[in-house]
Amino acid sequence: MKLLISNIKSLVQVEETPRMWVAGADMAKLNCLDNAYLLIEDDKIADFGKMEDMPNYDEMEGFDLVEEIDATGRMVFPSFCDSHTHLVYAGSREIEYTDKIKGLSYEEIAKRGGGILNSAKRMHDASEEELYEAAMERLHEIISMGTGAVEIKSGYGLSVEDELKMLRVIKRLKENTPLTIKANFLGAHAVPSDYKGRQGEYVDLVINEMIPQVAAEELADYIDVFCDKGFFTVEETDRILNAGMKYGLRAKIHANELDYSGGIQVGVKYNALSVDHLEYVGDAEIAALKGSETMPTVLPGAAFFLNMVCSPVRKMMDAGLPVALASDFNPGSSPSGNMKFILSLACINYKMLPQEAINATTINSAYAMGLQEELGSIAKGKIANVFITKEIPSIEYMPYAYGSNLIDVVILRGQRL
Numbered sequence: 001m002k003l004l005i006s007n008i009k010s011l012v013q014v015e016e017t018p019r020m021w022v023a024g025a026d027m028a029k030l031n032c033l034d035n036a037y038l039l040i041e042d043d044k045i046a047d048f049g050k051m052e053d054m055p056n057y058d059e060m061e062g063f064d065l066v067e068e069i070d071a072t073g074r075m076v077f078p079s080f081c082d083s084h085t086h087l088v089y090a091g092s093r094e095i096e097y098t099d100k101i102k103g104l105s106y107e108e109i110a111k112r113g114g115g116i117l118n119s120a121k122r123m124h125d126a127s128e129e130e131l132y133e134a135a136m137e138r139l140h141e142i143i144s145m146g147t148g149a150v151e152i153k154s155g156y157g158l159s160v161e162d163e164l165k166m167l168r169v170i171k172r173l174k175e176n177t178p179l180t181i182k183a184n185f186l187g188a189h190a191v192p193s194d195y196k197g198r199q200g201e202y203v204d205l206v207i208n209e210m211i212p213q214v215a216a217e218e219l220a221d222y223i224d225v226f227c228d229k230g231f232f233t234v235e236e237t238d239r240i241l242n243a244g245m246k247y248g249l250r251a252k253i254h255a256n257e258l259d260y261s262g263g264i265q266v267g268v269k270y271n272a273l274s275v276d277h278l279e280y281v282g283d284a285e286i287a288a289l290k291g292s293e294t295m296p297t298v299l300p301g302a303a304f305f306l307n308m309v310c311s312p313v314r315k316m317m318d319a320g321l322p323v324a325l326a327s328d329f330n331p332g333s334s335p336s337g338n339m340k341f342i343l344s345l346a347c348i349n350y351k352m353l354p355q356e357a358i359n360a361t362t363i364n365s366a367y368a369m370g371l372q373e374e375l376g377s378i379a380k381g382k383i384a385n386v387f388i389t390k391e392i393p394s395i396e397y398m399p400y401a402y403g404s405n406l407i408d409v410v411i412l413r414g415q416r417l
C-alpha cells in the first residue's frame with residue numbers, strides 16, 4: 001500500500017546520510033526540503049524529494065497508489081520521540097499542585113508521603129485493566145499531539161508485584177498501539193514507606209528480586225534509578241546499574257535534578273543511553289559526558305511545573321554535546337505529554353533556537369530510546385511516523401504559537417489515523 005504526500009511546503013528533518021545524533025553547533029542546523037513530496041510504502045518511508053523531481057507515479061506500471069494527500073501550505077515533520085515518561089499511573093495529583101502553589105518544595109512534599117509515594121499507594125489499589133485503559137487514553141492524546149515513539153517507566157509500584165504489574169501494562173500497550181514504545185524498569189524511584197529507614201534492604205530487593213523477575217519475563221528494555229539528593233545514592237545506583245547490566249538492561253537514569261548528585265558520572269560509567277533532568281550540570285559533569293555515548297536529556301516540562309532552575313543547555317551545546325528533550329509526562333512533576341509545548345518551553349526558557357529544539361525532540365530523543373536508525377527523521381527505510389501541520393508560515397511558528405494545535409494529520413506506521 002502506498003501513500004503519497006505532495007506539494008509539501010517544507011519537509012522537515014530530512015536525512016540523506018544516517019546520523020547517530022546531532023551535537024554542538026550542528027544542533028542549529030535543520031535540513032529541510034521546500035516544495036517536496038514524500039512517498040510512504042506500507043509502514044516505511046520509501047522516497048522523498050523536490051516536487052520538480054517527483055516521478056510520474058500515475059504512469060508507472062503496477063504502481064498501486066492508495067491515497068494522495070495534497071499538503072499545499074502545510075509542513076511535514078517526523079513524529080516527536082518522547083524519550084522520558086511515566087505515563088502509566090493511577091489518579092492525578094492536583095492536591096500537591098496546590099501545595100506547590102503554597103510554596104512547599106518537591107522534597108518537602110515527598111517527605112510528607114506525597115509525591116511518588118502517593119502515586120505508589122494508588123498504583124497498588126488499581127487493577128491492571130484500569131491502568132491499561134487510563135494509559136491507553138494518554139497514548140491516544142499524545143498521538144494526536146504528534147508523538148510517534150515513547151519511553152514509559154515503571155516506578156510507581158515499588159514492590160515486586162506492583163512493579164511487575166506496571167511493566168505488564170506497558171507490555172500490553174506495546175502490543176496494542178502503532179506507537180513505538182520502550183519500557184524502562186524504575187524500581188529505584190523512591191523508597192516505599194514499609195522500607196522507611198531500611199533503604200539498603202530495598203536496594204537489595206530491587207537487585208535480588210525485581211531485576212531477575214523483570215528480566216525473566218522480558219518486561220523491560222532499560223533500567224533506571226532516581227540518583228539524587230534524598231533518593232538513591234551514587235553507590236546504590238552503581239550497584240543497581242551493575243546488576244541490571246548483567247541482565248542486559250542498559251541504563252537510562254534520572255540524575256542531577258535536585259543537586260550535583262554524581263548521577264551523571266555514574267550513568268556515564270555504565271554507558272547509560274541517557275541521563276535525564278540535568279538541572280545541576282557543571283564543568284565536571286560536562287567533562288564526564290564529553291566523548292561518551294550518553295545522551296544528556298533535559299525535561300523542560302518538569303522544570304516549568306516545579307519552577308526549578310533551568311538546565312544549562314547552552315553550555316552543554318557550546319561544549320559540543322548533543323541534547324535531547326522529553327516531556328517527563330507524569331502525575332507529579334509534569335502532567336502533560338505535549339511535545340510541541342516542550343519545544344516552546346525549550347525556546348523560551350532555555351533559549352534554544354527552534355531548529356535546536358526540533359533536533360532535540362526528534363533525532364536526538366530517538367537516540368535516547370535506541371531508535372535513531374528507525375525513527376527521528378525523514379529518511380528512506382525509516383518507519384513512516386510523521387505528522388502534517390496545519391497551514392503555517394514557517395518552522396519557527398511551531399514553538400512560537402505555543403498554545404495552538406497546529407497538527408492536522410497524524411500518520412503512524414504508514415497509516416493515516
Ligand SMILES: N=CN[C@@H](CCC(=O)O)C(=O)O
Pocket residue numbers: 086115116119226254257302328330331332333334
Ligand atoms: N524525578 C523523579 N521522578 C519523576 C517524578 C515523578 C513524580 O513526582 O511522580 C520525574 O521524572 O519528574
Ligand SMILES: [Zn+2]
Pocket residue numbers: 084085086254328
Ligand atoms: Zn522521570
